[in-house]
Amino acid sequence: MIDQHFLALLVVVPLLASPLCLLLPNGRLPWLLATAVAWVVFALAVFGVFRVYGDGPVSYWMGGWQPPWGIEYRLDALNALVVLIVAAIGAVVVPFAGRSVPAEVDGANIAGFYAAFLLALCGLLGIAVTGDVFNLFVFLEISSLASYTLISQGRNRRALVSAYQYLIFGTIGATFLLIGIGLLYAMTGTLNMADLARRLAEVEQTRTVFTGFAFIVVGAAIKLALFPLHLWLPNAYTHAPSVVSAFLAATATKVAVYVLLRFTFTVFGLEFSFGAAPLSLILATLAVAAILVGSVSAVTQNNVKRLLAYSSVAQIGYMVVAIAMVTALGLTAATLHLFNHALMKGALFLALGCVVYRMGGADMDSLRGLGRKMPLTMAAFVVAGLSLIGVPLTAGFISKWYLVLAAIELGWWPIVAVVLVGSLLAAIYIWRVVEVAYFREADDPARSEAPWSLLAPTWLLALANIYFGLDARLPVSLAESAASVMLGGAP
Amino acid sequence: MTRQPVLHVTAKFLIPLIMLFALYVQFHGEYSPGGGFQAGVIFGAGLILYGLVFGVEQAQRVLPLGVLRVLAALGVLLYGGVGMVSLLAGQEFLDYGALSADPVAGQHLGILLVELGVGITVTAVMVIIFYVFAGREKT
Numbered sequence: 001m002i003d004q005h006f007l008a009l010l011v012v013v014p015l016l017a018s019p020l021c022l023l024l025p026n027g028r029l030p031w032l033l034a035t036a037v038a039w040v041v042f043a044l045a046v047f048g049v050f051r052v053y054g055d056g057p058v059s060y061w062m063g064g065w066q067p068p069w070g071i072e073y074r075l076d077a078l079n080a081l082v083v084l085i086v087a088a089i090g091a092v093v094v095p096f097a098g099r100s101v102p103a104e105v106d107g108a109n110i111a112g113f114y115a116a117f118l119l120a121l122c123g124l125l126g127i128a129v130t131g132d133v134f135n136l137f138v139f140l141e142i143s144s145l146a147s148y149t150l151i152s153q154g155r156n157r158r159a160l161v162s163a164y165q166y167l168i169f170g171t172i173g174a175t176f177l178l179i180g181i182g183l184l185y186a187m188t189g190t191l192n193m194a195d196l197a198r199r200l201a202e203v204e205q206t207r208t209v210f211t212g213f214a215f216i217v218v219g220a221a222i223k224l225a226l227f228p229l230h231l232w233l234p235n236a237y238t239h240a241p242s243v244v245s246a247f248l249a250a251t252a253t254k255v256a257v258y259v260l261l262r263f264t265f266t267v268f269g270l271e272f273s274f275g276a277a278p279l280s281l282i283l284a285t286l287a288v289a290a291i292l293v294g295s296v297s298a299v300t301q302n303n304v305k306r307l308l309a310y311s312s313v314a315q316i317g318y319m320v321v322a323i324a325m326v327t328a329l330g331l332t333a334a335t336l337h338l339f340n341h342a343l344m345k346g347a348l349f350l351a352l353g354c355v356v357y358r359m360g361g362a363d364m365d366s367l368r369g370l371g372r373k374m375p376l377t378m379a380a381f382v383v384a385g386l387s388l389i390g391v392p393l394t395a396g397f398i399s400k401w402y403l404v405l406a407a408i409e410l411g412w413w414p415i416v417a418v419v420l421v422g423s424l425l426a427a428i429y430i431w432r433v434v435e436v437a438y439f440r441e442a443d444d445p446a447r448s449e450a451p452w453s454l455l456a457p458t459w460l461l462a463l464a465n466i467y468f469g470l471d472a473r474l475p476v477s478l479a480e481s482a483a484s485v486m487l488g489g490a491p
Numbered sequence: 492m493t494r495q496p497v498l499h500v501t502a503k504f505l506i507p508l509i510m511l512f513a514l515y516v517q518f519h520g521e522y523s524p525g526g527g528f529q530a531g532v533i534f535g536a537g538l539i540l541y542g543l544v545f546g547v548e549q550a551q552r553v554l555p556l557g558v559l560r561v562l563a564a565l566g567v568l569l570y571g572g573v574g575m576v577s578l579l580a581g582q583e584f585l586d587y588g589a590l591s592a593d594p595v596a597g598q599h600l601g602i603l604l605v606e607l608g609v610g611i612t613v614t615a616v617m618v619i620i621f622y623v624f625a626g627r628e629k630t
């Protein structure tokens with residue numbers, strides 16, 4: 001039964017667990033349910049990855065209706081990787097929430113918090129597995145609405161404003177996407193991705209299709225926080241509860257990158273996206289700006305969560321510039337960075353979650369002397385920070401290595417320079433945190449390490465950064481098959 | 492609240508009609524325009540009208556927030572539950588044909604149950620949103 005239905009269960013299990021969470025009393029029970037669900041989903045995702053690499057793409061017909069009339073769920077090498085990232089981060093982050101959420105979220109909202117969390121998980125997985133563009137929009141809205149709710153749960157009152165800001169931006173993004181999808185539907189009369197790809201070829205050179213393409217690309221760019229459409233991201237990540245920052249930073253923008261990849265490569269096809277439309281130049285320019293502006297802004301931040309949020313803007317730049325190359329190596333670098341960035345940002349935000357749990361804030365000031373007060377937490381932060389910079393023997397190095405190789409292959413030397421400058425700036429902003437934590441005295445130097453239930457998930461991700469830096473075979477082979485799926489054109 | 496007989500009488504006359512119409516839209520949805528969402532909004536509007544005219548406290552005595560929360564969750568569970576039944580019967584998720592020996596009757600039953608789930612959740616959520624906004628000053 002699992003073998004036949006795992007694609008549907010991947011979405012249905014968190015979807016049905018969410019209202020169940022709402023029925024449970026506030027306290028530990030919703031957390032236990034969410035943990036169980038996150039692990040079940042992770043198991044299903046691992047199963048799915050094995051299936052896809054064993055016997056090729058898997059297709060599931062919702063309600064038994066045959067595509068292109070019915071909604072098709074489809075798993076291939078590209079979205080299997082995305083599903084794996086989302087499910088793995090979910091499985092690591094929910095155990096962390098057990099201690100962290102009661103400390104940061106109003107006790108009366110705990111059940112609702114986990115209900116929203118599971119809906120966000122369901123939406124992100126749904127975006128990844130669906131093979132239907134309208135269904136993709138629906139899941140995008142499910143995940144977005146749930147994330148607005150999650151962000152608004154931050155203790156600081158500014159969390160509400162940030163959530164509202166994200167709501168406005170996110171709604172504009174989703175509306176653009178919907179307008180684009182509507183235009184495509186008007187031209188082709190179909191919503192199934194594979195069918196759209198076939199039918200679009202006949203009507204490609206019409207203004208409607210170009211307009212639809214522009215709407216979809218801009219909508220996806222807002223969702224993935226591509227400079228200069230990133231303004232919602234720093235506030236949202238700063239004021240959200242720590243668990244939510246870690247989960248969204250590691251998954252939500254990745255899924256949005258996937259949406260961009262799916263539309264440009266599968267639905268429109270690369271000849272149209274990068275040939276007829278000048279997408280490559282636009283994406284490369286904006287990505288370079290994102291890397292530089294994001295990194296420089298990160299250097300000047302005083303709140304470490306905000307610093308990491310700006311660093312995310314820069315890291316998204318690396319992914320997008322790699323996409324703009326449209327070569328096998330470039331796309332491998334992009335998907336590889338998708339995977340590795342989830343590991344490092346997840347670890348960094350979880351480490352900060354430990355700090356917030358003990359110190360009550362993430363300002364530079366509250367990190368003084370933490371190298372001695374919370375040695376394990378800060379060690380995890382440093383490990384993930386090194387990975388973010390791209391130091392050899394960490395996962396970050398692998399993705400930067402592929403990115404630089406891909407740029408050299410094309411002779412894009414300015415990009416190589418930008419990547420190096422970006423890494424240098426990353427070294428500066430991570431060093432600022434390290435300096436404050438290790439070389440300043442705390443007011444109260446007594447040791448107060450975070451509890452194990454928080455440290456274990458943090459270290460799991462930090463060690464994953466090292467493991468995948470030493471033995472990158474798994475992510476590289478996943479990324480290479482994802483790249484070949486994109487260049488092969490067929491979904 | 493001041494006595495406003497005209498308003499009270501009109502509302503008392505209209506609310507049952509609004510709810511009846513909601514049920515019509517709900518259960519006639521598969522033959523004519525309408526369905527769970529529309530019916531849920533209309534039913535919710537009836538309850539909200541009651542709250543507006545007779546006061547939010549009175550409305551909450553009729554339908555407390557806790558009950559609405561449970562209803563909102565149950566609607567989604569009913570929807571998903573129908574899907575799970577067909578899945579457990581060996582068909583695809585939400586393949587209503589599995590609900591009955593006769594596939595056509597199964598499709599009929601399936602869409603009715605699913606739309607009922609949608610209607611319950613939409614009604615509950617509409618009224619919850621009304622309560623939250625109307626009761627904002629007191630919290």
